[in-house]
Amino acid sequence: MDSDNANLKSIFEIDFELRKIQDLDLLLERILFEARRVVHADAGSIYVKQTVEEDGESIDKLFFRYAQNDTVQNSLPPGQKLIYSTFSLPINEKSVSGYSALTGKIIDVPDMYNIPPDAPYSFNSSFDKTAGYKTVSTLTFPLITADGRILGVIQVINKMDENGNVIVFSQEDIFLITHFAANATVALQQAYITRAMILRMIKMAELRDPKETGTHVNRVAGYAVEIYDRWAHNHNIPVEERETFRDILKIGSMLHDVGKVAISDVILKKPARFTPEEFQVMQHHTLFGASLFDDIHSNIDRMAKDIALTHHENWNGTGYPGWIDPVTRAPIKTGDSGQPLGRKEDEIPLAGRIVAIADVYDALCSKRVYKEPWDEGKVLDELRQLAGIKFDPELIDIFFEILPSIKHTQSLYPEIA
Ligand SMILES: [Fe+2]
Numbered sequence: 001m002d003s004d005n006a007n008l009k010s011i012f013e014i015d016f017e018l019r020k021i022q023d024l025d026l027l028l029e030r031i032l033f034e035a036r037r038v039v040h041a042d043a044g045s046i047y048v049k050q051t052v053e054e055d056g057e058s059i060d061k062l063f064f065r066y067a068q069n070d071t072v073q074n075s076l077p078p079g080q081k082l083i084y085s086t087f088s089l090p091i092n093e094k095s096v097s098g099y100s101a102l103t104g105k106i107i108d109v110p111d112m113y114n115i116p117p118d119a120p121y122s123f124n125s126s127f128d129k130t131a132g133y134k135t136v137s138t139l140t141f142p143l144i145t146a147d148g149r150i151l152g153v154i155q156v157i158n159k160m161d162e163n164g165n166v167i168v169f170s171q172e173d174i175f176l177i178t179h180f181a182a183n184a185t186v187a188l189q190q191a192y193i194t195r196a197m198i199l200r201m202i203k204m205a206e207l208r209d210p211k212e213t214g215t216h217v218n219r220v221a222g223y224a225v226e227i228y229d230r231w232a233h234n235h236n237i238p239v240e241e242r243e244t245f246r247d248i249l250k251i252g253s254m255l256h257d258v259g260k261v262a263i264s265d266v267i268l269k270k271p272a273r274f275t276p277e278e279f280q281v282m283q284h285h286t287l288f289g290a291s292l293f294d295d296i297h298s299n300i301d302r303m304a305k306d307i308a309l310t311h312h313e314n315w316n317g318t319g320y321p322g323w324i325d326p327v328t329r330a331p332i333k334t335g336d337s338g339q340p341l342g343r344k345e346d347e348i349p350l351a352g353r354i355v356a357i358a359d360v361y362d363a364l365c366s367k368r369v370y371k372e373p374w375d376e377g378k379v380l381d382e383l384r385q386l387a388g389i390k391f392d393p394e395l396i397d398i399f400f401e402i403l404p405s406i407k408h409t410q411s412l413y414p415e416i417a
């Protein structure tokens with residue numbers, strides 16, 4: 001088999017792997033990783049096209065989503081993630097990525113510091129300056145659907161030879177990336193459909209409970225994945241298992257409170273704290289949520305059920321709803337008085353323990369009708385104090401270790417005023 005065919009075969013294998021990823025953000029990250037692998041690029045960025053309102057007009061822009069950079073990453077301690085700032089680009093000829101999105105073309109630039117003078121685009125070297133990195137060769141290509149819609153743009157940076165020297169991208173790279181992009185786009189379209197369905201479910205919950213906003217669920221899901229990543233790293237979880245778990249964790253945690261659709265408006269929309277009786281009714285959202293996913297067809301259903309059911313359990317067994325069957329409402333484990341026992345410690349699934357922290361952290365940092373956002377120091381003190389009482393103490397340690405990544409995730413989904 002010649003090398004083109006061998007590489008194409010590996011592109012088919014990657015395609016198979018990409019189609020297994022159901023969460024949009026994780027898929028984008030993986031697509032960037034695989035694109036870099038296909039052409040041996042040291043670094044890269046991925047942008048998605050989004051329509052935004054500016055000055056009363058709808059315009060399309062490219063939003064930067066992920067950056068990967070092996071050289072910079074390797075200079076960080078193991079397990080620590082690259083933190084980068086987010087920004088958006090207009091779709092026009094001024095930047096290489098904007099030009100690629102505008103024209104639908106693959107742009108091959110051998111040296112970003114020596115762009116030909118007749119090229120319409122120029123290079124913004126601010127990332128290089130802050131990261132102490134030197135971008136040389138880049139290959140920038142659009143992700144275009146079969147019906148001609150641009151979903152995003154990928155830029156792979158600095159092709160490396162076997163000796164670790166930066167070289168230019170070849171014709172073969174362009175050929176491979178064309179096939180890769182076609183497959184990645186199909187996987188991406190599927191993930192958009194899955195995401196849209198989930199967002200519809202969340203919107204239904206949001207229509208009932210204005211506290212449960214899209215930005216809240218996105219942040220909670222983002223924090224949950226960050227916490228899990230470090231936990232999986234510490235526990236040496238095999239990569240394959242890690243990828244699958246984080247994919248369904250992301251989706252399941254977005255759905256943590258969908259059970260609120262079954263709670264009465266009088267309680268949900270009350271602009272004040274609940275009475276003890278109201279609080280008891282409110283607690284049923286865990287059981288309603290779990291019962292929505294009771295006929296388990298996929299790993300997502302199982303994960304969504306676990307999270308909906310257990311995200312208010314406490315590490316010391318004092319949370320709710322405890323050992324109850326969400327459908328029949330029959331107690332599964334009872335104490336001496338016949339009352340259902342609370343789930344404690346490892347009886348609470350890992351995903352439930354993670355989302356408990358992510359959800360409370362986000363609620364304390366956010367404004368609610370009955371409270372202002374707490375300041376950060378107070379929020380962190382509260383989490384620390386509740387380690388071993390409300391929260392898994394190991395996960396709280398992890399939360400503090402990865403605080404910069406948590407803050408980064410927070411900045412990705414700001415509260416819309
Ligand atoms: Fe909840």
Ligand SMILES: [Fe+2]
Nearest residue numbers: 216256257359
């Ligand atoms: Fe929540």
